[in-house]
Amino acid sequence: xxxxxxxxxRNTHLLSHDEYRAGHVGYHCGQSRRLxxxxxxxxxxxxxxxxxxxxxxQWHDALSIHPPNDFINWWDGFPEVFFDHxxxxxxxxxxxxxxxxxxxxxxxxxxxxxxGPQLFNPVADRPGEFQPCHLRMHEHVIRPVLxxxxxxxxxxxxxxxxxxxxxxxxxxxxxxxxxDYAPIISRWHNCNGAILNFRDSNREAxxxxxxxxxxxxxxxxxxxxxxxxxxxxxxxxxxxxxxxxAFLATRAADQARLRALEEAHFSSCWYVEVDENLVVxxxxxxxxxxxxx
Amino acid sequence: xxxxxxxxxRNPRLTHDDYRAGHVGYHNSFGRRLxxxxxxxxxxxxxxxxxxxxxxxxxxRLTRNExxxxxxxxxxxxxxxxxxLEDYLAARTPARDYPGLNGLQMDPMVGKVGDDFNELxxxxxxxxxxxxxxxxxxxxxxxxxxxxxxxxxxPADMPLALFRAYWTGRYAQLARTLPGLRGLVINFRTPLDVxxxxxxxxxxxxxxxGVKRREHFYAQWDxxxxxxFDCAGDxxxxxxxxxxxxxxxxxxxxxxxxxxxEVDETVAVLPKRDPAPEFYHR
Numbered sequence: 001x002x003x004x005x006x007x008x009x010r011n012t013h014l015l016s017h018d019e020y021r022a023g024h025v026g027y028h029c030g031q032s033r034r035l036x037x038x039x040x041x042x043x044x045x046x047x048x049x050x051x052x053x054x055x056x057x058q059w060h061d062a063l064s065i066h067p068p069n070d071f072i073n074w075w076d077g078f079p080e081v082f083f084d085h086x087x088x089x090x091x092x093x094x095x096x097x098x099x100x101x102x103x104x105x106x107x108x109x110x111x112x113x114x115x116g117p118q119l120f121n122p123v124a125d126r127p128g129e130f131q132p133c134h135l136r137m138h139e140h141v142i143r144p145v146l147x148x149x150x151x152x153x154x155x156x157x158x159x160x161x162x163x164x165x166x167x168x169x170x171x172x173x174x175x176x177x178x179x180d181y182a183p184i185i186s187r188w189h190n191c192n193g194a195i196l197n198f199r200d201s202n203r204e205a206x207x208x209x210x211x212x213x214x215x216x217x218x219x220x221x222x223x224x225x226x227x228x229x230x231x232x233x234x235x236x237x238x239x240x241x242x243x244x245x246a247f248l249a250t251r252a253a254d255q256a257r258l259r260a261l262e263e264a265h266f267s268s269c270w271y272v273e274v275d276e277n278l279v280v281x282x283x284x285x286x287x288x289x290x291x292x293x
Numbered sequence: 294x295x296x297x298x299x300x301x302x303r304n305p306r307l308t309h310d311d312y313r314a315g316h317v318g319y320h321n322s323f324g325r326r327l328x329x330x331x332x333x334x335x336x337x338x339x340x341x342x343x344x345x346x347x348x349x350x351x352x353x354r355l356t357r358n359e360x361x362x363x364x365x366x367x368x369x370x371x372x373x374x375x376x377x378l379e380d381y382l383a384a385r386t387p388a389r390d391y392p393g394l395n396g397l398q399m400d401p402m403v404g405k406v407g408d409d410f411n412e413l414x415x416x417x418x419x420x421x422x423x424x425x426x427x428x429x430x431x432x433x434x435x436x437x438x439x440x441x442x443x444x445x446x447x448p449a450d451m452p453l454a455l456f457r458a459y460w461t462g463r464y465a466q467l468a469r470t471l472p473g474l475r476g477l478v479i480n481f482r483t484p485l486d487v488x489x490x491x492x493x494x495x496x497x498x499x500x501x502x503g504v505k506r507r508e509h510f511y512a513q514w515d516x517x518x519x520x521x522f523d524c525a526g527d528x529x530x531x532x533x534x535x536x537x538x539x540x541x542x543x544x545x546x547x548x549x550x551x552x553x554x555e556v557d558e559t560v561a562v563l564p565k566r567d568p569a570p571e572f573y574h575r
Contacts, residue, residue, distance in 0.1 A: 014396040022573035023397055026390025029575075030322040040435065048572065097311075098318025100304060100413040105311040108319055119392035146432045149332070149564040151574065277575045278563040282435040290340065291314035292437070293321070293559050 001039060001284070002083040003197070004206040005236075007075040007133040007229065009121040020076050021045050023119045025277045031113055032079075033279050033293060035092040040082030040282025044154065044274035046072050051271050054244055060271075062255065065262060067270030071158070074229055075133070077274075082282050090209040098291070123216045132217050133226050136205035137197040137235075142182045145193030145240055147278070152192065153244055154276045157237040159262075159269040173265060174198050174235075181261045185237070190250045193240035203230050233268075294331065294566065295381050296425050296480070297487050299418035300370040300510065307413070312368050313337050313557075315413050321561040323407035324371065325575060326400075327384040332374030332564025336440065336556035338364065343553050346439070346525040351532060352553065354541070358446075359552035360513045367419070367510075369556070374564050382490050390573065417498025419507045422487045423480035423517075426457075428465040431476030431521055433560070438475060439522045440558045444514040446550035453515065456547070457481055460516060464543045468518075471537065473527030479518045482511065514550065525555070 010020035025043055033041055052060045083089045099108040117123075120130035161173045178196070185194045200206075203226050204218075211217045217226070241247040251258070262269055280293045303312035316335060325333050344352045375381040388403035402408060410417075447456035461479050469477050488498055497503040522528050531537050544551055562575050 011392070015392065018572045019397040020392075022390040023392035025573055025575050026326050026388060027392065027400060030326055033322060033325075034318050096314075098314050099407075100307060100312070100315035100319065100409050102306075102412055104306045105315055115392045118394060118396075145435050147563060148430060148432050150567040151565050151570065275570070275572075275574060278560065279575070281433065281560040281563070283437050285436040288437065288557070290310050290557075291317055292557060293317050293561075 001139070002086050002089050003137045003139050004081050004089065005078050005135050005137050005197070006081070006206075007078045007135070009074060009131065010076040011118055011120060011122055011130075014118055017045075017048070017076055020119065021275075023115070024077055025279075028113070028115055028119055029277070029279045031111055031115075034098055034108075034111065035081070036094045036096050037083060037088040037287070038081060038092060038280055038293070039084060039284075039287065040080070041280035042080040042282070043077055043277040043279055044080065044156070045077040045277070046075075047273040047275055049273065051273055054273050055248065055271070059248055062259070063251070064270045065266055066268040068232055068268070071232060071270070072272060079279075084287065089206070092210075126216050129216045131222070131225060132207070132211065133229055134206040134210065134217075135203065135226075135230070136200035138200060140178060140182065140196040140198075142185045142194040142196055142237075143188065143191050145195065145282075147240075147281075148192070148242070150242070152276055153241045153247065154274050155239040155241070155247060156272045156274055157239065157269060158233040158272065159235055159237070159266045160232065161234045162265060162267045177265055181258065181265065184254050184258060184261075188250050190246050191239060191241060193238070195238045196235065197238070198235040199230065199233065203227060295375045295378050296423050297373045297375075297381060297420060298370050298423055298480070299373070299420040300367040301413070301418045302366060302415045303368040304412055304415050309338070309340070309368055312413065315409070316369060317559050320407050320409055320413055321559065323403055323405075324373075325561045326388050326390055326403045327373075327406070328386060328388055328403070329375060329380040329384060329569070330373065330562055330575075331376055331566075331569065332372070333562035334372040334564070335369060335559040335561055336372070336442070337369040337559070338367070339555035339557055341555060343441075343555050346555050347529045347553070351529055355532065355544070356552045357544075357548060358550040360550075363513060363552070366506075371418075376569065378485075378487075381487065385491060416506065417488075417492055417496045417503055419510050420488050420491065420498070421511070422483045422485040424483050425481075426461040426465070426479045427477075428461065428479060429469040429474055429477040431478065431564075433475065433521070433563075434523075436523075438558065439525045439528070440556050441520040441522065441525075441528055442554050442556060443518040443520065444550075444552050444554070445516050445518070445548045446514050447547075448549040453481075456515065459543075459547050460518075464540065464547060465518075467537065467539055467543075468520075471520075471522075471528065471531040473522050473524075473531070475521040475523065477518065477520055479516060481516045482514075
């Protein structure tokens with residue numbers, strides 16, 4: 001699938017973090033869930049509970065390697081969107097009829113993503129624009145995600161590989177991670193899902209042809225912003241558990257082996273708890289031949 | 294939880310697939326924003342007849358006294374979940390979830406659920422409360438599941454309490470072991486009024502014809518079981534095996550009427566049965 005993580009900082013002049021949640025998950029997703037041919041859509045918002053508090057300082061320190069201090073200052077949330085092909089992604093804002101009216105099914109004339117600059121970090125000298133940081137991710141499903149009818153405890157483990165590679169999705173370091181680290185995770189029976197994502201080495205892979213060439217995202221400032229953010233990490237693992245306790249108990253059993261591998265592979269790694277909002281259940285089966293979300 | 298079903302018939306201006314797009318697309322985009330909603334599923338009648346999914350022989354064996362006009366009365370149904378009746382009745386108010394020029398603002402269109410009822414539906418939804426029994430908690434993988442619904446009606450001389458006890462008892466204890474089952478929830482329609490104060494007083498559902506239309510639909514079944522499988526073959530294979538022959542025997546006395554429909558489920562809001570967090574979450 002063509003998978004995109006879109007890291008977005010809220011408009012701090014207008015919204016608190018919790019107001020951003022409501023605006024993004026509420027109105028904004030009411031529009032964007034209708035993107036054409038979207039196959040999955042999750043919105044992850046960093047938790048109000050600090051990770052040190054959630055895991056306990058001792059565990060937090062035992063699980064982290066040189067965690068950056070300012071990482072969550074760069075974003076408030078990141079949607080994960082899934083499409084079958086890049087072509088579907090870059091044409092996703094093509095409108096299609098989804099509204100019943102007196103004239104039958106029509107294109108919704110009120111459909112709009114124009115709330116972007118109010119919701120996200122605006123660009124001072126570019127009215128109507130905000131600062132997107134959309135990154136293509138290459139995923140490896142270590143344990144398929146299973147969602148019970150409750151809020152999942154979701155952890156993101158961001159990591160930077162010790163040997164920066166030109167193409168981390170196919171690099172030797174990445175392959176090593178898949179061959180020695182991932183198999184341990186794959187045996188975690190209490191884990192309700194684990195997906196290893198490598199960031200595409202092309203930082204523009206999800207930006208090109210989705211945003212106009214003259215937009216802020218393609219400006220020198222936009223390119224520099226994305227480069228600086230991408231410098232933090234090469235990939236991230238998504239973990240789903242029922243509770244933090246379940247995660248820690250599971251991790252504890254493999255802590256020594258995993259820590260050794262992390263020290264071997266990562267120059268830095270750290271965790272961020274996110275509140276996952278399911279907007280469109282990812283459907284990894286072939287799409288049906290009718291409108292489906 | 295308070296669980297409310299709303300069966301709807303599409304507006305005749307729409308084809309069934311047009312209706313899908315209008316309900317799953319525009320309408321659900323507002324419904325998922327209803328204040329304090331804890332779960333929202335939409336089930337649309339499959340384009341594939343259940344005889345094609347499960348096989349004619351099996352469906353004929355399992356079906357009894359199916360009403361002839363059942364499918365003409367609905368195209369889909371929404372399932373709304375709230376913590377309380379008060380939350381449900383208060384849901385149709387403006388939502389403060391629109392990022393405007395002055396910060397987060399109210400959007401009155403949420404309370405109107407997109408204001409498309411008259412264009413999407415033919416008449417009011419058949420909206421009713423159900424009392425659910427979770428025989429097997431639903432766990433959804435990241436793919437479209439085969440969802441099958443079993444509609445059942447008790448024999449005239451069987452008290453509702455016994456009907457419920459029998460269906461959720463020995464029958465469900467065996468049914469929940471069907472190989473490949475991802476979830477089994479049995480729902481019983483209750484007389485709790487969930488239409489007054491939710492729909493406008495002049496809605497078709499409150500007219501004599503609307504009441505008659507709804508009561509006719511309700512007269513055709515008392516309860517409905519939701520089954521989730523990876524594929525139709527899981528159910529068909531199990532029900533054709535001798536290991537589950539007892540289900541056939543139990544159905545002879547449990548149901549005066551029983552029939553099945555496949556639906557395409559949209560998870561507009563993943564149901565959350567744990568306490569709600571103190572922030573906006575869907």
